[in-house]
Amino acid sequence: MPKKLMAANWKMFKTWEEARQTARELVVAVRNDLPDDREVLLCPPFTALRGVSEMLMQQEGFYLGGQDFYPAEQGAFTGEINPDQLLDAGCSYALVGHSERRHVLGEKDDFLASKVAFGLQKGLKVILCIGETLQERKHGQVQEVLHAQLEHGLKHISTGISAEHLAVAYEPVWAIGTGETAGPPEIQEAHDLVREKLKGILKQGEAIRILYGGSVKPENTASIISLDNVEGVLVGGASLNADKFSQIVLA
Numbered sequence: 181m182p183k184k185l186m187a188a189n190w191k192m193f194k195t196w197e198e199a200r201q202t203a204r205e206l207v208v209a210v211r212n213d214l215p216d217d218r219e220v221l222l223c224p225p226f227t228a229l230r231g232v233s234e235m236l237m238q239q240e241g242f243y244l245g246g247q248d249f250y251p252a253e254q255g256a257f258t259g260e261i262n263p264d265q266l267l268d269a270g271c272s273y274a275l276v277g278h279s280e281r282r283h284v285l286g287e288k289d290d291f292l293a294s295k296v297a298f299g300l301q302k303g304l305k306v307i308l309c310i311g312e313t314l315q316e317r318k319h320g321q322v323q324e325v326l327h328a329q330l331e332h333g334l335k336h337i338s339t340g341i342s343a344e345h346l347a348v349a350y351e352p353v354w355a356i357g358t359g360e361t362a363g364p365p366e367i368q369e370a371h372d373l374v375r376e377k378l379k380g381i382l383k384q385g386e387a388i389r390i391l392y393g394g395s396v397k398p399e400n401t402a403s404i405i406s407l408d409n410v411e412g413v414l415v416g417g418a419s420l421n422a423d424k425f426s427q428i429v430l431a
């Protein structure tokens with residue numbers, strides 16, 4: 181059984197010192213009780229990566245991730261960061277295709293597919309985020325959207341990748357930062373769809389972790405994490421507070 185991945189996405193919140201403080205509090209709250217079958221991932225803003233990395237050093241079960249990267253070795257890409265720079269800052273993971281990158285910053289499936297393949301090739305563990313909008317759900321297009329995002333997003337990856345290097349986060353767009361959580365039946369249905377599609381695309385499909393994201397809180401984590409085909413959570417708002425996120429990690 182793969183370990184459950186309890187991931188925090190701090191988005192564009194926290195200064196260097198605030199991020200270190202939250203990481204410090206979290207480590208203290210969780211380290212003695214972290215079950216063997218769980219891992220914690222923190223994705224702070226780029227400016228705080230190195231600082232948070234120092235807080236996580238030698239803490240078993242804690243990992244650092246980037247919220248994004250640009251799929252090129254180096255070059256004239258003002259404002260961007262590459263996988264080697266993430267690895268150099270202490271990251272082992274990176275998110276790709278978060279709904280805010282797709283819908284606010286306009287990133288398209290083809291570009292995201294290059295990121296997934298490039299990140300994996302450079303040695304990062306990649307979490308590909310997918311999810312339908314409310315309108316797509318209302319039009320009965322959940323399966324179609326999730327399948328298309330998986331097919332496109334994974335189209336350049338080599339068949340030889342190891343399952344622990346790739347994860348998929350199912351994050352219904354209408355549940356991100358809205359307080360609306362998908363209910364267990366909706367989450368179950370979507371995760372089963374994702375699992376079936378992953379098995380169709382990759383021979384490692386059965387073993388790839390599928391995380392749920394969308395208004396995860398301490399009160400709803402246990403019921404979400406216990407569902408079949410849910411191997412972790414990706415948490416935005418509630419992960420900014422060490423006390424709340426520690427309750428999620430240990431739920």
Ligand code: PEP
Nearest residue numbers: 356357393394395416417
């Ligand atoms: C996210 O940012 O991936 C997310 C799920 O946010 P929130 O938990 O705030 O809905």
